[in-house]
Amino acid sequence: MNLTRTVYKIAQAVGSGGTLFLGLWLLTHPYFEPNELIRWGEIVVSFIASAVLGADFLDLNPEED
Numbered sequence: 001m002n003l004t005r006t007v008y009k010i011a012q013a014v015g016s017g018g019t020l021f022l023g024l025w026l027l028t029h030p031y032f033e034p035n036e037l038i039r040w041g042e043i044v045v046s047f048i049a050s051a052v053l054g055a056d057f058l059d060l061n062p063e064e065d
Contacts, residue, residue, distance in 0.1 A: 009057060016053035022046045 023046030026032060026039055033039035 012053050012057040016050050016057055019046045019053065020050040023050065 023043050026043045026046070030039065033042065
């Protein structure tokens with residue numbers, strides 16, 4: 001694994017963890033975003049982004065990076 005791919009994989013792992021943390025933070029702290037529609041949209045999109053980045057990190061995607 002070359003250096004570029006290693007850095008890319010680290011960034012995918014950090015991004016997946018970060019978006020998962022953001023979704024969980026918004027889920028457990030409803031006062032942070034008082035608008036329910038925006039808050040739930042951010043939560044759903046954060047979980048989707050975390051799943052996509054996690055699948056890419058684990059090479060579960062059918063395409064090449």
